[in-house]
Amino acid sequence: MRRWTLWLPLALFTFFVGLAAYQLTQPKDEFVHSGMLGKPLPEFDMRPALEGMPGASLADFKDGQPKLLNIWASWCLPCIAEAPQLEALRAGGAQIVGIAVRDKPEDVSRFLETHGNPYARIGADDLSELQLAIGSSGVPETFVIDGNGVIVHQHIGDVRESDVPKLLEILQEAGQ
Amino acid sequence: MIAELGLAALWLAAALAAMQLIGGATAQHNEESDLALLVRPVAILQGLLALFAFAMLMWLFAVTDLSVKLVAENSHSLKPLIFKLSGAWGNHEGSMLLWVTVMSCAGALIAAIEHRLPEKTMRATLAAQGFVALGFYAFLLFSSNPFERLPQPVPEGLGLNPLLQDIGLAFHPPTLYFGYVGLSVAFSFAVGAMITRQVTPEFARVMRPWVLGAWVFLTLGITAGSYWAYYELGWGGWWFWDPVENASLMPWLAATALLHSASVLAARDALRAWTIMLGVVAFSMSMVGTFLVRSGILTSVHAFAVDPERGSFILALLAIYIGGALLLFALRASSVAEGQRFALTSREGALVFNNVMLSATLGIVLLGTLYPLVTEAFDVRVSVGPPYFNPVGAIFVLPMLMVMAVGPLLRWRWDRFERVRLPIAILVALVVTTAVVIALTSDIGVLPLLGLSLAGVLAIASFLPLRGRKLWRTPIATWGMVIAHFGIAVALFGMASESAFTSERLAAVNPGDTEHVAGWDVTLQGIEPVAGPNWTALEATLVAQRGSGDVVTLHPQSRNFWAPPQQTTESALLTRWDGQLYAVIGGQAQDGRWQLRLWWKPFVTLIWYGGLLIALGGVLAIIGRLASDLKRRHIRAQAQQRRADRAGRAVGEAA
Amino acid sequence: MMRLTLILAAFQMLFVAPLQAQDSLPPAPYAYRQLDDPALEAKAQELMETLRCLKCQSQSIADSDASMAGDMRHQVRTRIAAGEDPEAIRAWLVERYGDYVSYAPRVTAATWPLFAIPLLLLLIAGIVLWRRIGRGQGRAA
Numbered sequence: 001m002r003r004w005t006l007w008l009p010l011a012l013f014t015f016f017v018g019l020a021a022y023q024l025t026q027p028k029d030e031f032v033h034s035g036m037l038g039k040p041l042p043e044f045d046m047r048p049a050l051e052g053m054p055g056a057s058l059a060d061f062k063d064g065q066p067k068l069l070n071i072w073a074s075w076c077l078p079c080i081a082e083a084p085q086l087e088a089l090r091a092g093g094a095q096i097v098g099i100a101v102r103d104k105p106e107d108v109s110r111f112l113e114t115h116g117n118p119y120a121r122i123g124a125d126d127l128s129e130l131q132l133a134i135g136s137s138g139v140p141e142t143f144v145i146d147g148n149g150v151i152v153h154q155h156i157g158d159v160r161e162s163d164v165p166k167l168l169e170i171l172q173e174a175g176q
Numbered sequence: 177m178i179a180e181l182g183l184a185a186l187w188l189a190a191a192l193a194a195m196q197l198i199g200g201a202t203a204q205h206n207e208e209s210d211l212a213l214l215v216r217p218v219a220i221l222q223g224l225l226a227l228f229a230f231a232m233l234m235w236l237f238a239v240t241d242l243s244v245k246l247v248a249e250n251s252h253s254l255k256p257l258i259f260k261l262s263g264a265w266g267n268h269e270g271s272m273l274l275w276v277t278v279m280s281c282a283g284a285l286i287a288a289i290e291h292r293l294p295e296k297t298m299r300a301t302l303a304a305q306g307f308v309a310l311g312f313y314a315f316l317l318f319s320s321n322p323f324e325r326l327p328q329p330v331p332e333g334l335g336l337n338p339l340l341q342d343i344g345l346a347f348h349p350p351t352l353y354f355g356y357v358g359l360s361v362a363f364s365f366a367v368g369a370m371i372t373r374q375v376t377p378e379f380a381r382v383m384r385p386w387v388l389g390a391w392v393f394l395t396l397g398i399t400a401g402s403y404w405a406y407y408e409l410g411w412g413g414w415w416f417w418d419p420v421e422n423a424s425l426m427p428w429l430a431a432t433a434l435l436h437s438a439s440v441l442a443a444r445d446a447l448r449a450w451t452i453m454l455g456v457v458a459f460s461m462s463m464v465g466t467f468l469v470r471s472g473i474l475t476s477v478h479a480f481a482v483d484p485e486r487g488s489f490i491l492a493l494l495a496i497y498i499g500g501a502l503l504l505f506a507l508r509a510s511s512v513a514e515g516q517r518f519a520l521t522s523r524e525g526a527l528v529f530n531n532v533m534l535s536a537t538l539g540i541v542l543l544g545t546l547y548p549l550v551t552e553a554f555d556v557r558v559s560v561g562p563p564y565f566n567p568v569g570a571i572f573v574l575p576m577l578m579v580m581a582v583g584p585l586l587r588w589r590w591d592r593f594e595r596v597r598l599p600i601a602i603l604v605a606l607v608v609t610t611a612v613v614i615a616l617t618s619d620i621g622v623l624p625l626l627g628l629s630l631a632g633v634l635a636i637a638s639f640l641p642l643r644g645r646k647l648w649r650t651p652i653a654t655w656g657m658v659i660a661h662f663g664i665a666v667a668l669f670g671m672a673s674e675s676a677f678t679s680e681r682l683a684a685v686n687p688g689d690t691e692h693v694a695g696w697d698v699t700l701q702g703i704e705p706v707a708g709p710n711w712t713a714l715e716a717t718l719v720a721q722r723g724s725g726d727v728v729t730l731h732p733q734s735r736n737f738w739a740p741p742q743q744t745t746e747s748a749l750l751t752r753w754d755g756q757l758y759a760v761i762g763g764q765a766q767d768g769r770w771q772l773r774l775w776w777k778p779f780v781t782l783i784w785y786g787g788l789l790i791a792l793g794g795v796l797a798i799i800g801r802l803a804s805d806l807k808r809r810h811i812r813a814q815a816q817q818r819r820a821d822r823a824g825r826a827v828g829e830a831a
Numbered sequence: 832m833m834r835l836t837l838i839l840a841a842f843q844m845l846f847v848a849p850l851q852a853q854d855s856l857p858p859a860p861y862a863y864r865q866l867d868d869p870a871l872e873a874k875a876q877e878l879m880e881t882l883r884c885l886k887c888q889s890q891s892i893a894d895s896d897a898s899m900a901g902d903m904r905h906q907v908r909t910r911i912a913a914g915e916d917p918e919a920i921r922a923w924l925v926e927r928y929g930d931y932v933s934y935a936p937r938v939t940a941a942t943w944p945l946f947a948i949p950l951l952l953l954l955i956a957g958i959v960l961w962r963r964i965g966r967g968q969g970r971a972a
Contacts, residue, residue: 128902135927139884561934
């Protein structure tokens with residue numbers, strides 16, 4: 001056996017330890033990021049998620065105005081935490097289109113009564129079809145869509161207070 | 177008081193482990209120093225102290241001492257005693273203490289009874305053993321103290337987790353620790369042999385029972401774990417190539433290679449450096465597995481209580497022990513001659529082939545498991561699953577299995593090909609015929625096809641080593657090999673059959689409806705609510721019948737636990753000689769129909785029976801080896817006695 | 832989603848996927864229903880077993896009760912029934928979720944070592960065997 005080959009196991013092992021040590025110091029990114037940024041929304045046309053509100057369709061996103069697309073559900077706990085921030089976004093001038101994933105109209109209206117309704121329209125995504133089509137892997141997620149219906153930005157998880165200005169800024173940039 | 181006694185014993189044991197290390201090290205320069213002479217007694221005492229500390233922990237759990245943090249967090253005064261006791265190791269701290277206890281006791285055992293190796297090598301071995309134990313003691317004492325008191329005792333413990341109250345779960349982790357500890361002993365022997373340059377057949381013989389023991393425990397652990405996933409997860413899968421599963425498979429692969437290469441070293445004084453290397457690798461795989469599982473660095477379906485700080489500690493230990501051993505290997509191995517070369521047609525030739533292929537398989541599993549970690553460093557997330565592991569692993573496993581059919585027929589040193597030509601020709605013809613027949617009569621994938629045809633032939637071939645022998649005079653160790661190899665064939669057949677011929681039926685049914693799967697008629701008779709101590713469930717009554725056979729009732733459940741709130745499916749299994757019917761009841765749709773999942777899995781149970789046979793083969797091999805060791809010792813003692821007598825007589829005659 | 836996970840290999844046991852509330856909608860039509868054509872169903876099954884459930888820890892969508900996995904099964908089955916090629920469906924999902932969603936790694940700039948290393952191992956295995964055995968072919972051994 002040649003001498004250098006004897007050092008090979010140690011070299012491989014050192015590589016492993018280095019990699020593991022590096023990964024231990026890194027914050028673990030558990031998010032699955034969408035590959036659809038810069039791509040247009042797919043064709044869709046959803047019934048309203050509750051009575052008395054308009055539903056959502058692709059056409060709504062093509063009126064030249066940038067919008068927020070909020071994937072949420074009445075059964076999702078972080079969505080409750082997110083509600084005040086969505087309200088702040090709306091107050092900041094954002095138009096928010098809600099997509100209620102796998103939800104019943106009565107649950108949706110109860111949620112909105114309790115936690116406020118920041119939405120301009122709410123579509124019902126009963127089979128997670130739009131969610132899958134735009135690469136969203138959970139609730140809540142918030143997408144920024146420009147005036148032509150192109151996905152500009154993805155925010156994963158609930159919107160925190162510190163995220164509000166950033167989202168408004170991205171939204172404004174998308175309008176230019 | 178009890179907790180303090182345990183802690184004191186632990187500190188004392190740690191000090192003794194340090195002494196064992198220092199004593200063993202000084203023995204390398206001065207064999208007669210006082211410290212060197214103390215190594216064996218110290219190792220024995222250290223084992224007893226660790227055992228004492230663990231007994232104290234068991235005691236605390238038995239009486240549910242709620243002033244101890246670990247007990248308060250993991251136990252409950254109302255648990256049945258058996259689960260109180262098993263609660264002692266059903267958590268991170270307790271399981272580490274169990275591990276170090278078993279390791280120290282193993283060290284004590286070899287210190288007490290092992291006298292075949294040169295004393296210097298034994299002391300180096302015990303020093304290595306003490307060094308490894310020291311790291312684990314440090315881990316326990318500095319970051320995972322099991323005896324920590326609460327500032328204020330709590331009125332009641334937290335742990336009434338129903339899921340942990342399963343007799344199987346209670347004994348599954350210790351099984352794996354025993355395996356890991358066996359490999360740590362092999363590691364210490366390897367290090368001792370390297371330090372003293374005593375890589376001899378005797379070393380292999382001394383190490384072999386420990387490797388075999390570890391291998392038996394790992395086999396049982398993996399088999400049990402796989403059966404669990406099968407019945408608990410509710411979808412009929414038995415192996416997912418999940419990181420935690422792979423973490424248990426890797427030490428097993430390494431141990432399998434090690435026990436075969438140790439046989440070559442013991443019989444033919446060859447593969448010296450290779451055996452040492454495998455000894456280091458096998459233990460490192462159990463530590464890597466521990467690290468991967470406990471650090472939370474990989475995502476797994478088998479979620480554990482993870483903690484990055486513990487992860488760093490284990491990684492540091494891993495770096496010291498394995499890095500140190502590999503450094504020693506790089507420095508020393510060139511002075512260890514590899515020994516004899518091999519003829520292609522010889523027993524050792526086949527064993528070398530087996531070793532190379534097993535190591536390559538290990539490499540694949542390691543690569544596939546760690547690769548997502550590599551790409552994550554570059555912010556790319558990938559998944560590596562069955563579509564990768566199955567075909568890539570098969571490239572190495574299938575040739576190995578073919579050689580496994582023939583290898584045991586060959587003689588050591590050199591064999592004439594002509595002698596084995598006939599059996600080989602018959603085996604090859606059988607493989608080809610079955611493969612062709614199956615391919616023509618059914619439409620299954622390439623891997624299951626190869627698996628099925630190979631399994632049948634392997635099963636026959638595994639018994640060929642008994643040909644021409646008197647069965648009752650065949651050594652027990654040979655029987656062990658035959659049965660373990662037969663177990664591989666049996667498990668392979670189960671795996672291939674399950675993946676090729678499983679029938680699945682998913683349906684929404686009303687009570688009274690009948691569904692059909694693979695010749696079975698299954699009728700949903702009704703759904704009843706039932707309640708357990710901490711759960712409520714909906715229990716279905718299914719009536720199953722095959723053809724005009726007996727009518728059997730099955731009761732799958734959909735269970736809701738309330739503390740903590742969890743929903744589980746309790747599948748119902750019906751076992752027949754030729755397979756298993758697997759039934760799961762799901763939720764109720766809006767139209768009132770129930771969601772029913774049925775599978776017929778032909779010969780699926782053979783997977784686990786095969787695992788048990790493999791373990792049985794290992795047990796027989798241990799018994800056989802120990803028996804022949806004892807016999808050899810006896811003969812040697814007799815010879816010595818005779819020599820002494822003769823010398824005495826000579827003296828007498830001379831006088 | 833809150834499904835009993837199970838211990839397998841080493842150590843300590845504490846379970847349970849992140850606690851998440853369950854939605855109240857019934858599962859998608861093809862989440863728990865097979866396609867009528869067994870050939871198409873087999874195709875769908877084969878694909879589903881190699882797609883990762885994004886909400887679970889590490890399970891395929893064929894092994895999960897998560898509702899999102901159910902919706903993904905529904906998509907897969909309806910698309911297969913509509914005549915779409917399984918690999919096209921996989922590509923569609925990979926475009927959205929990256930390679931993470933597929934258990935069958937492709938050869939890309941990031942994954943080529945996964946395929947190169949086994950070849951290298953094969954080569955090394957061959958060399959080792961040739962060196963240890965090939966030349967030792969004499970009875971002297």
